[in-house]
Amino acid sequence: MSPWRLAARRFARNRPALTGAVLVAALVLAALLAPLLTADPLAQPDPVRLQNQPPSAAHLLGTDPYSRDILSRTLHGARVSLVVGIGAALLAVTLGAGVGLTAGLAGRRTDQLLMRGVDVALSLPRIVLLLAVFAVWEEAPAAAVVLLIAVTGWFQTSRIVRASVLSLREADFVAAARALGTTGAGIVRRHLLPHIAAPVIVSASLDVGNIILLEAGLSYLGLGVRPPTPTWGNMIMDGKDVLFSAPWVALAPGLALVLTVVAFNLAGDGLRDALDPRAAA
C-alpha cells in the first residue's frame, strides 16, 4: 500500500482530526452558501429601532450598532477569513518550497545568501510591517491581504524544505536515479517533491489557523479588508464600542473565529500525525 493511502487511513481513524476536517468542510459550505441562507449582510432595515437588538426569532444572533443582522454578517465574514487563511497558507508554502528547493539544490553561495536572508527576515517584526503597509494602503482588496501575509510568512517553510532537500540529495535512491540518467528536473519532480510534500502539507495546514487570527487582528484594527464588508475582525471592532450594553455583537464573530481556528488546528494536528507517524505521541 502506498504511504499516502496509509496516511489517509491513519487520518480517518483519528477522531479529533476527522472532526476538524468535517468542521472545515461545513464552514466552507456555509461561507459558499451564505447569500442563499441569510439576508444581505449590508442591509440596514431600520437604523433606529433595530440597533443593537438582542437575539430574537427574526435575528437569531441579534443586530449590530448599524442595525445589521449579525448571523448574516457572521456567515459572510467566514468568506474573508477562509479565503485569506487558505489562500495565504497555500501561497506561502509554495514560495517557501520554491526558495527551499533552490537553496538546497543550488551551489553553496546561493544557498548561503538565501538562508542569511531568511535568517534576517525571520527576525523582522512582521506585525509592524503589515500595520505600516495596510495603514498606508487603504481599501486593500482581499487578494492584497493574501499576498502580503504570504510574502511575509514563507520563511520557516523554506528552512524545512531546504533541510529535507539537503538530506535527500545524498540519499541512495537519488544517487541511483542519477546514475540511471534521470535529469535534474526529473529528480526534483519524481524523487524530491514527493518526499518534501508531507512536511510542506503539515506546515501549511498548521499555518491556516494562525493566518486567520492574524487577518482578524488586522481587520479588528480597521486595516486590510475594510468595512462595510463583514470580516470577523471588524465585527468585533463594531462590538467593542457596545461591549457592556450589547455583548452579543462581539461574541458571535469571536466564537466563529475560535471554532474555525480550532477546526483547522485539529485537522492540521491530524495531518501531522498521519503523515509523520514518528511525531505522533
Add this chain to the structure above:
Amino acid sequence: MLRFAARRLAFAVVSVAAVVFITFLLVHAAPGEPMLGTPERALASPETMARQRTLFGLDRPLPEQFLRYARNLARGELGESFVLHRPVAAVLAEAVPNTLLLGGTALVASLLLGLAIGVVQAARHHSRTDTLLSAATLVLYSVPVFWLGLVLLLVFGERLHWLPVSGMTSAGLEDRLSSLGRAVDVARHLVLPAASLALVQAAAFARFQRSALVESLDAEYIRAARAKGLTERAVLLKHALRGALAPTLTLAGLSVPYFLAGSVLVESIFGWPGLGRVAYDAIFARDYNVITATALVSGVLVAAGNLLADVAVAIADPRVRLDQ
C-alpha cells in the same frame, strides 16, 4: 563562546538595520502625506503643509532623507514626532518601560503556566487529564488575543467588578497612595491585559512542552536514568525536563514578536500606555519618525529575545556548546 557572541551580535545589528531600512522605505514611499488623520491636518492650509514639509526635510529626495536619518540615528537621535511635537526618544522613554512590564509579566507567566501544564500532561500522557488539558490548550491556542481581552474585560471588569478596566493607575489616587499602594494599584491594572496575552501563549508553550517531553521520554539518556533505578518522577523532572526545556526556551525567545503584536491589540483595549499604543497611533497619524523608531525598538527587542534564548538554552541543556 566569545566568537559565538560576537557573531550573534553582528547578526542582530544587521537585522535591526534591515528593519529600520524597510520601515523607513515603506512609510516614505507610500502614498499619502505625513500628519494625515491628525485634527490639525484638516485646518492646515497648503502653504502650512508645504512649510512643514520643508521644515522636516520631507521635500528632499528619498536617498538623501534616509542618509540624514541614518546619520542622526548613529548619533543616537531619533528625531521629533510630527504630531506630538516632542522628541521621539522622550515618547519612547515613557512607553517602552510600560510595555516591558506588560510583556515581561505575560512572558514569565505564560512560560511558567505552559511548563506546568506540559509537565502534568507528559507525566501521565494518554490519561484522561492529558486529553482534557490537550483540548483546553488547543482551544486557548485558537482564541484571538484581542477577543480574549474583550471577554476578560467584560466578565472580570464590568460584570464582576473585580479588577479595573482601563489605564495603568487609578486617576487621582497617585498622590494619596504609599509606594507599596501604588505598586499594588499598577499590579491590579496589569492583571487583565497581562492575562489576555499570557493565556494564549501559555497554551502554545504547553502544547510544545508536552510533545517535546513525551518525545524525550524515549531518548537513550532517559532509559539510562531509568535503568539506574531513579523514580519516574526524578526521571521526568531532573532529566527529561532539562532536555526538553531547550526547545521551549528557544520558543520563548522567538515569542517576542507575538508579545509585540499582542501589545498593539491589547494595549488599546485596556488603555495601557505602552509601545503598542504609540505604534498604533503613529501609524494612523503617519507620524514617520515615531513609526520608524517603534520598528527600531521592536527589532531590538526581537533580536534581544533571540540572543537571550540562545544563552538560556546553553545553560539549560548540557549538550549544547556554543563555540561549535
